[in-house]
Amino acid sequence: MTVTADRMAHDPFPATLTALLAQRVADSGDAEFLRFEDRSWSFREIDVWTSQLAHRLIRVEGIEPGDRVAVMLPNVVQWPVFWLAALKAGAVVVPINSAYQRADLEFVLTDSGARVVVTDGDHLALVRDVLDGNAVLAGVRVVDVAEDGAESFPATAPDVEAAPDTLANLQYTSGTTGFPKACMLTHGYWVRNGWLCAAAAGLHTEDVLLTAQPFSYMDPLWNVAAALTVGAPLVVLPRFSASGFFADVRRHRVTFFYVLGSMPTLLFKQPPDPRDRDNDLRLVWCSGIPAALHADLEARWGAPWRELYGMTESGFDLVSSLDDTATVGTGSVGTPVPTKQVRVVDADGVEVPDGEPGELTVRGLPMMLGYWNRPEETARVLRDGWLHTGDVVVRGPEGGIRIVGRIKDMVRRGGENVASVEVEAAIERDPAVVGAAVVPEPDEILGEEVKVFIQLADGVPADRETAETIIERAGGQLARFKVPRYVEFVDEFPRTPSERVSKPTLKERAAASPGVVHDLRPGGRAQPATKVRPGFLDITVEQDVAILRFSRPEKLNALDVATRVQLASAVRELGTGAKVRGIVLTGTGRAFSAGEDLSAVPSSYDDVRVAFETFHDITRAILETRVPVIAAVNGLAVGGASEITLCCDARIGTPATEFYQPENARGITISNASSVLLPRLVGGHALPMVLGSGRLPAEEALRIGLLSEIVEPDRLVARAVETILRWTPANNTTVQHLELLRPGMAEIEAAFAREDVAAKQAWDDGVYRAGIESFWETKDAAGTRESVEMGALS
Known part of the structure; x- marks a missing residue:
């Protein structure tokens, strides 16, 4: 089916999501509907599956029309399937961000009055913990998608009526102020959004849509509605990855996608690829296209980029048409869709002249019914039928709208409302x-x-x-x-x-x-969001010497970013000499450290840059201390961990000590300026160690000067402490000697710069990613995934 632009103002038909799915089954049931990674499902297969699940929700979970079903899942096919199934059962779906922690989850479940939570194995423990800890939630049932038990139920939909004004979602949004509020969104809201998208974008059956945003947000849901409207397939990525996004666009022959927030900038910052224009794209929609990049985005990928403006409360409000080339790079977010009216008003609600800033207000369809259980908030935002968006805009004489600020007390971080x-x-x-x-x-x-x-x-x-x-x-x-x-x-x-x-x-x-x-x-770099958490580092003080232990033995003490940041900070604080006489670095278990934690594989060069910079900063912190720093190497020291020991003033080992730097064998540049530090220690032995990538046992390390001495394991830390006490007698000149004996920072920084250039080249050439993949393949083949960090890199 095709919805032409001249029909945008018409009422969509069918008018509910469940009827729309039934219509697609009737006219193109065997056509592809949903594609997740390398598997796809037809409209008929999804219809049968959702009907069976709807019966299960009714018969097993006791769902009745109007009951709330919460869905806390990542981007897996069960997300849209349970959405449509719950609607067939007459329920109202409550999307829950799969990144939520206890407080957010408990609030949404309590506020929505959910009767059922649909989730997966990764979130079951959190969900059950929240339910067990709150008496109000005691009766809430949990459905594990791994055991949905749908097969034994009827393949035809339950006899449950739905109308355009039937509530479909409680869509939580941070809104403008306060804790998250749930927008009450109907079947008609979603169907009309799909209809408007299809008409404005000129979608048809031959198109291939793609979404990478989490299903807990509205964007993938209106993508589902648009795919249902025209009978086109929707490709769903597990998550947004700037480095792999356009490879997926090419692989799936995508013709249309929507992005927002920081996504355009992150995509553009990826290294140019000769295949950039080798795609089937005919249109990209985006909210907040960077004006300075607009023309470059179009030129690079060979497709028009057009603005879309809307809110969870109101769906589609403004859009730039496909032929509106004059607005490229102007910052205009488009003109109203035919079903919406807009006004730009001052603080008193009086419309301001074109060219003057004011708050954007919107009315028309689609529109939320209001905020769930929040009549005062609803009345504040919806006044006389007009939605007050909180965005400060300027309207041009041609009717185009340009956003100039916000009156909301919130932060818009990479497309997320905080x-x-x-x-x-x-x-x-x-x-x-x-x-x-x-x-x-x-x-x-x-x-x-x-x-x-x-x-x-x-x-x-x-x-x-x-x-x-x-x-x-x-x-x-x-x-x-x-x-x-x-x-x-x-x-x-x-x-x-x-x-x-x-x-x-x-x-x-x-x-x-x-x-x-x-x-x-x-x-201090702008990086993909990383939750602030404690690093795996324990700090104790013995005889005025600080003992810093990497404390993750089940992962061979692999170092994540948080641990490296914590280590550099601790070394700087303790290294002033005001609190301790020296610092000992060691590890728990049988490994000093396996270097970088590869359980979080870099998805962009920004990730790689953070990895290098945090290792570099440890080097700086150690070399700038005013006290001795000794590595007590209890076993394996791999990659970046091996290089950390090179920054130290001495290395004491045990018979089990091994140094191992496997990066070069996989084509990945070694970090931490070992190109400067290692030759100073071992002279001609540096090349075999680095380029040969072989394991260096304790006796060989001692012979070439990499280890200062070898002691029994139970004496290792004590010997390091004794050494520091011997080096720092009363009235000592240790600080001056450290300054004389350590390499100069200018030389180290120059090495950092060379290594950063090499790392960028390795990333651009694909060597970095290939090295990581070869590591995983080797580990999988050996059946030793539990020792994933053994070949870690810095």
Whole structure:
């Protein structure tokens, strides 16, 4: 089926999602509908599966029309299947972000009144823990998608009526203020969004749609509705990966996709590929195309990029037509779709002239019914039929809308809405915190990052360790994308007459008189979101010597980014000499460390750059200390961990000690300036160790000077402590000798620069990824996946 542009204003038919699926089965049942990775399902197969599950929900779980069914899944086919199945049963679906932690999950389940939670093995423990810990949720049932038991139920849909105004979803959004609110979205809302998409984009049966956003958001759902509208297949990726995205576009012969937030910038920052224009794309939709990149995006991939504007509350509002080439690079987000009207108004609701800024207000269809159980919030946002978006815009004389700001108290981070008050509430639960104020911080990749100003309780030190501790505690209550990146401590907050924090004044004050801002991401770079969490590092002090132990023996002490950041921070703090006489690095179990943790494979060069930068920073931290640093190498030291030992002033081992640097054998550049440090220690033995990539046992390491001495395992740490005490007698000149004997930082930094260039080349050439893949293949073949970090790289 094709919906032509001149029919956009017409009422869609069929008018419900369940009827729409039935219609597609009737006219093209064997055509492909959903494609997940390398498997696909036809409209008929999905219809049968969803009908069977609908009967199961009714008969086994006791679902009745209007009951809420929560779905907490990653991007797997069961997500849209359970969505459609629940609708066939007359239920209302509550999408839950699979990244949610306990606090978010408990809030949504309680607020929605869910009777059933559909989830998978990765989330079962969390779901059951939340249900067991809240008496209000005691009767909620859990369905594991691995055991849905659908086969034994009828293959025809239950006899349950649905109409366009029947509630289909409680779609939670952070909205403009406060904790998440659920938009009440009907069958008609979704069907009309699919209809408008098909008409505005000119979709037809021969198109192939693609989505990479999580199904807990609205975008994949309106993609499903659009695919149902025209009878076209929808390709669903497990997640968005900038480095692999266009390979998937080519592989699946995709003709249309939608992206938003930081996704266009991240895609454009990928190295150019001769195959960039080797695709079947005829249109890309995006919300927030970077104006400066707009023309370049089109030229690089050979397809028009057009703006789409909307909200969860209102669906599609504005769109740029396919032939609207004049708006490319202007920042215009389009003109209203035929079913919507817009007004640009001042604070009193009076329409402002074209060219003057004001708040964008919208009315028409589709539109939410309101916020679930929040009549006051609904009345505040929906006034006289007009939705107040909170976006400050300027309308041009031709009717196009350009966004110039927001009046919302929130952060828009890489396409995610983060309500400031929610993050503030999580941080203010900390006993060390008197008050918190969250503001957006501009970011060239994500658009905005989350920054928090914190007023501390009396006696709490305003240092990086405090910042990390507070954010870690709050991070346990928040989804990953909500965790602040920047922390700035303040003595007090400027306040309004009503005693609210004046955030504009706060930001102005910070700009005029900047304080210390703690960037809690590695290297201060804008990176894909990484949850702030404790590293695998234990710190104790014995006889005035700090013992830093890598404490992850089940993973051979593999180092994740958080551990490396924590290590560098701890070495800097302890290395001043004010607290300890020296530092010992060692590991628990049978391995010093397996280097980088490969359980999180880099998906972009930004990930690689963070890996290198955090290893580099450990080198800097060690070489800048004013106390001796000794590596007590208890067993295996692989890759980046082997290189960390080279930064130390001495290495003491056991008979089981082995050094192993396998990177070069897989074509991956060695990091941490070992090109400078290793020749100083072992001279001509450096080339066999690095380029040969062989294991170097303890006796050989001792013979060439890589180890200072070999002791029995039970004496290892004690011997390192004794050595430091011997090197640091009273009134010593150790600091001066360290400065003389250690390599100069200028030489080290030059080596870092060379290695970074080589690493970039390895990534661009595909060698880096091939090296990782060969590592996994070797491990799989050997059947030793549990020792995944053995061949880790830096």
